Amino acid sequence: xxxxxxxxxxxxxxxxxxxxxxxxxxxxxxxxxxxxxxxxxxxxxxxxxxxxxxxxxxxxxxxxxxxxxxxxxxxxxxxxxxxxxxxxxxxxxxxxxxxxxxxxxxxxxxxxxxxxxxxxxxxxxxxxxxxxxxxxxxxxxxxxxxxxxxxxxxxxxxxxxxxxxxxxxxxxxxxxxxxxxxxxxxxxxxxxxxxxxxxxxxxxxxxxxxxxxxxxxxxxxxxxxxxxxxxxxxxxxxxxxxxxxxxxxxxxxxxxxxxxxxxxxxxxxxxxxxxxxxxxxxxxxxxxxxxxxxxxxxxxxxxxxxxxxxxxxxxxxxxxxx
Numbered sequence: 001x002x003x004x005x006x007x008x009x010x011x012x013x014x015x016x017x018x019x020x021x022x023x024x025x026x027x028x029x030x031x032x033x034x035x036x037x038x039x040x041x042x043x044x045x046x047x048x049x050x051x052x053x054x055x056x057x058x059x060x061x062x063x064x065x066x067x068x069x070x071x072x073x074x075x076x077x078x079x080x081x082x083x084x085x086x087x088x089x090x091x092x093x094x095x096x097x098x099x100x101x102x103x104x105x106x107x108x109x110x111x112x113x114x115x116x117x118x119x120x121x122x123x124x125x126x127x128x129x130x131x132x133x134x135x136x137x138x139x140x141x142x143x144x145x146x147x148x149x150x151x152x153x154x155x156x157x158x159x160x161x162x163x164x165x166x167x168x169x170x171x172x173x174x175x176x177x178x179x180x181x182x183x184x185x186x187x188x189x190x191x192x193x194x195x196x197x198x199x200x201x202x203x204x205x206x207x208x209x210x211x212x213x214x215x216x217x218x219x220x221x222x223x224x225x226x227x228x229x230x231x232x233x234x235x236x237x238x239x240x241x242x243x244x245x246x247x248x249x250x251x252x253x254x255x256x257x258x259x260x261x262x263x264x265x266x267x268x269x270x271x272x273x274x275x276x277x278x279x280x281x282x283x284x285x286x287x288x289x290x291x292x293x294x295x296x297x298x299x300x301x302x303x304x305x306x307x308x309x310x311x312x313x314x315x316x317x318x319x320x321x322x
Contacts, residue, residue, distance in 0.1 A: 058306035059186020082112035138177035145169025175204025202294035234262035
């Protein structure tokens with residue numbers, strides 16, 4: 001399953017969103033343009049802007065604000081990536097040098113701020129207070145999620161619910177906002193809007209769960225980052241929590257030590273424990289359950305190609321290998 005096929009229905013809309021992104025990236029400050037263009041043009045799945053377009057299409061929306069808001073969502077996502085990579089001291093993303101590795105931490109943080117502020121300028125232009133409310137709430141929750149994750153680093157006692165809370169704040173919240181925006185643009189009633197928000201939240205949770213699986217099972221060239229990055233940063237993700245809860249004493253101790261100290265020295269032993277305890281399969285089961293809930297949330301939509309694409313997107317989030 002390829003995203004190009006899933007996005008075929010919105011191909012022209014995605015081109016329009018790209019045009020908005022290019023236009024709105026303009027700044028008289030050369031370094032702002034360089035860093036912003038580098039990160040925005042470096043690839044990525046564009047799932048969040050696609051969600052705005054697909055959900056709006058499912059409600060028969062005919063205006064142009066969905067292009068603007070899809071670009072806003074992508075700018076917010078890109079800003080979080082810039083800040084994330086600085087916090088995590090990451091050197092590789094999507095198979096390329098991170099912006100902070102190329103331009104430095106200061107430039108990455110400040111251009112991330114530029115993208116946030118530009119996103120809010122664009123929200124104002126849409127002229128809808130409900131849209132402003134959704135996006136301002138989302139950015140606030142995302143920031144809380146970043147801090148929650150920071151608090152969990154090197155903490156081997158994080159429970160599954162604490163881990164899932166970070167995912168729902170840090171990653172799934174923007175998926176939720178994107179789907180909700182499409183419903184708002186399409187004039188959905190409050191109940192249907194809530195259902196679309198639930199779809200986005202569970203889709204985003206499934207997506208991040210699979211990302212955490214791929215950190216221990218993916219092809220480094222395909223996923224575009226170094227395997228074991230999460231472990232090196234001391235992040236207690238679901239596969240590691242599973243080993244500590246269900247592995248033998250030696251396996252649990254190995255993972256605990258790796259989380260508490262960080263680094264890659266323990267990666268081979270941790271990887272062996274992850275595979276031996278079925279941790280990746282368990283994490284995928286969690287992802288599949290989230291994707292199933294997301295699909296069920298679409299029951300209120302009338303049958304259409306847009307609904308089919310949203311259903312397929314839920315399957316892609318779990319089945320993907322990169």
